Amino acid sequence: MALILDIYARVSRLGDDRQRSTGGQVEDCEARIVERGAQVGEVHIDSGRSAWNPRVKRPDWERLMSRLEAGVTGGVVVFDMARFSRRPIEGERLILAAERGLVVLDSEGEYDLTTANGRKTFRDQLNAAAYESDRLSTRVKRGKRVKATRGEPNHSWRPFGFEQDGVTVRESEAVVLREMVARVLAGENQDHIVVDLNQRRVTTSTGGQWSRESLKQLVLRARYVGQVVHNGVVVGHLPGEPILDSETWDRLNTLFASRRRGRPLSDVYLCSGLVYCAHCGHRLTGRPRTSHSPYPDGEVRRQYWCQPRAVRGGCGRITVDQRELDRHVGALVVRILADPRHAKAVEAAAKATEGKRRPLRAELTECEHLAEELSGRLGRREITLKRYDVAMAPLDKRIAELRAELDGLDSVSTAGTDATVEAASREEWTARWNAATVAERRNLIRQALTNRRIVIAPAVRSAGRPKFDPKRIVIEEERHAQ
Ligand SMILES: [Zn+2]
CATH class of the missing domain: 3.90.1750.20 (Putative Large Serine Recombinase; Chain B, Domain 2)
Known part of the structure; x- marks a missing residue:
C-alpha cells in the first residue's frame, strides 16, 4: 500500500520571506508527494492564525496532529517549517508521534524523525523559527526597518x-x-x-x-x-x-x-539541447511530468518538449517521452559509431580539434547544466516564469556563443586529417556507451552526429494506448542558419 502523506499549508502573512498563495503551497507539496510515489492524504490549511502565539487555537493543526498520532497518515509535507510551528513544544509532540517512522518533509529537505540526526535537524529548524519570532516582535521590527532603511x-x-x-x-x-x-x-x-x-x-x-x-x-x-x-x-x-x-x-x-539536492537534473536528460523540434527547429529540453502516471519503477515520468518562453521560446507542440527517446538515441548512436566509415571520419576529426574544443565544451556543459536546472525548477514551480527568464537571458546568450564557436571548429575539423583510427565493433561501442557518464554520452552523440542533427517529428495519433514510434527520430543535415 502506498504511503499516505498529509499537507500542511498556511495563509501567508505580510512580511513572510516567501509570499506564496495557499493554492501554490498545496500544489508544491502535492508535487513532492507524487515525486516520492506516495498518495496525498488530507490537506490542512490554517487561515493565518499565529503559529507561535500559544493562546491561539489552530483547529487544522490539531486535526493533523491527531491524524499523525493515530497513524492514519504516514507523515506530513509542510510548505515551510516556520509555518508549521514556531513553538518547540509542538515540534516535540511531533517527534514523540514520529517514533513509528513518520515522514516530515518541507520544501528544503526531509526529516527522518526516527534517527537522532533527523531529530536534531528538525529541532534546529524549529528552534531557528522560534528564535526568529521571539526576536521580531512588531516594535522591534519597526525599529529594525528604520535602521535598515538608513x-x-x-x-x-x-x-x-x-x-x-x-x-x-x-x-x-x-x-x-x-x-x-x-x-x-x-x-x-x-x-x-x-x-x-x-x-x-x-x-x-x-x-x-x-x-x-x-x-x-x-x-x-x-x-x-x-x-x-x-x-x-x-x-x-x-x-x-x-x-x-x-x-x-x-x-x-x-x-x-x-543547485538542489540529489541527482542533478542534467544527468537525467541525456538528449536535452541535442534534439530539435520538427515544427519550429528549437532545441527540446527536459521536464518532469508529475501530473502523469509515474514510470513502472515509480520514478516520475519525464519528457522532452519544445518549451515556449517569453524570450526565444519554442512552439510547445512537440513532446516526447524521455526514457524512450534516450534508449533509441543510444542505440542509434552506437549503430552510427560502429559503422567503420563514420568511426574513421569522426574519431579523426575529433582528435584534430579536441584541444581547442575541450574548454569550450566544458563551459557549454556547465551552462547547459544551469539552464536545465532552472527549467526543472520552473517545471516544479519553484521559480516564476519572470524570474526564470531573467536568469536565462545571459545564459542563453552564452550558450549560443559557445555553440557557434564549437560548430565552427566542427566544420573545420571534418576537412582531411591523417589520423587513422581503428573502427571499434558494435559490441565495443555498446560497452563504451554503457560505461559512459551522461556527459560522455552527450559527447558521443555529438561525435556520431557531426554536421547532422536529430529532429523529433510529431507523434501520429493512433487508436489505443500511445506507443513510442522510433520513426519520429529523424536525422537530417545540419542547417548552419542556427
Ligand atoms: Zn517547436
Whole structure:
C-alpha cells in the first residue's frame, strides 16, 4: 500500500520571506508527494492564525496532529517549517508521534524523525523559527526597518567585509570576498575553498572557521552589491561603490538558485539541447511530468518538449517521452559509431580539434547544466516564469556563443586529417556507451552526429494506448542558419 502523506499549508502573512498563495503551497507539496510515489492524504490549511502565539487555537493543526498520532497518515509535507510551528513544544509532540517512522518533509529537505540526526535537524529548524519570532516582535521590527532603511546593520555582529557600522568597507576582507566569489563562479569545489580559507587562517567576521554554509550565506549577501534588504525587500542602498558588481551578483544567484539536492537534473536528460523540434527547429529540453502516471519503477515520468518562453521560446507542440527517446538515441548512436566509415571520419576529426574544443565544451556543459536546472525548477514551480527568464537571458546568450564557436571548429575539423583510427565493433561501442557518464554520452552523440542533427517529428495519433514510434527520430543535415 502506498504511503499516505498529509499537507500542511498556511495563509501567508505580510512580511513572510516567501509570499506564496495557499493554492501554490498545496500544489508544491502535492508535487513532492507524487515525486516520492506516495498518495496525498488530507490537506490542512490554517487561515493565518499565529503559529507561535500559544493562546491561539489552530483547529487544522490539531486535526493533523491527531491524524499523525493515530497513524492514519504516514507523515506530513509542510510548505515551510516556520509555518508549521514556531513553538518547540509542538515540534516535540511531533517527534514523540514520529517514533513509528513518520515522514516530515518541507520544501528544503526531509526529516527522518526516527534517527537522532533527523531529530536534531528538525529541532534546529524549529528552534531557528522560534528564535526568529521571539526576536521580531512588531516594535522591534519597526525599529529594525528604520535602521535598515538608513543602511545600518540589524545585527550585533559585524558583517564580513565591512567595519562595525556595516557601511564602511574593510578592504582587507573585501579582497578575500572578491577572491572567494571569483573562485565559486569559476566552478571551484566549495569545500576546497572552505579548506583553503581555514588553512590560510582567514576567519569569519566573528573570528570563526568557515563552513560550506557560511560561505554560501556570505557570497549571497545583498549588502555586497550595496543593497539594504529587510524582510526580503530592498529598502535602501549603501553609499559608495559596492564590493561586488551587479552582474557578478546575478551570476552568483543563478548558480546557487540552480543547485538542489540529489541527482542533478542534467544527468537525467541525456538528449536535452541535442534534439530539435520538427515544427519550429528549437532545441527540446527536459521536464518532469508529475501530473502523469509515474514510470513502472515509480520514478516520475519525464519528457522532452519544445518549451515556449517569453524570450526565444519554442512552439510547445512537440513532446516526447524521455526514457524512450534516450534508449533509441543510444542505440542509434552506437549503430552510427560502429559503422567503420563514420568511426574513421569522426574519431579523426575529433582528435584534430579536441584541444581547442575541450574548454569550450566544458563551459557549454556547465551552462547547459544551469539552464536545465532552472527549467526543472520552473517545471516544479519553484521559480516564476519572470524570474526564470531573467536568469536565462545571459545564459542563453552564452550558450549560443559557445555553440557557434564549437560548430565552427566542427566544420573545420571534418576537412582531411591523417589520423587513422581503428573502427571499434558494435559490441565495443555498446560497452563504451554503457560505461559512459551522461556527459560522455552527450559527447558521443555529438561525435556520431557531426554536421547532422536529430529532429523529433510529431507523434501520429493512433487508436489505443500511445506507443513510442522510433520513426519520429529523424536525422537530417545540419542547417548552419542556427
Ligand atoms: Zn517547436
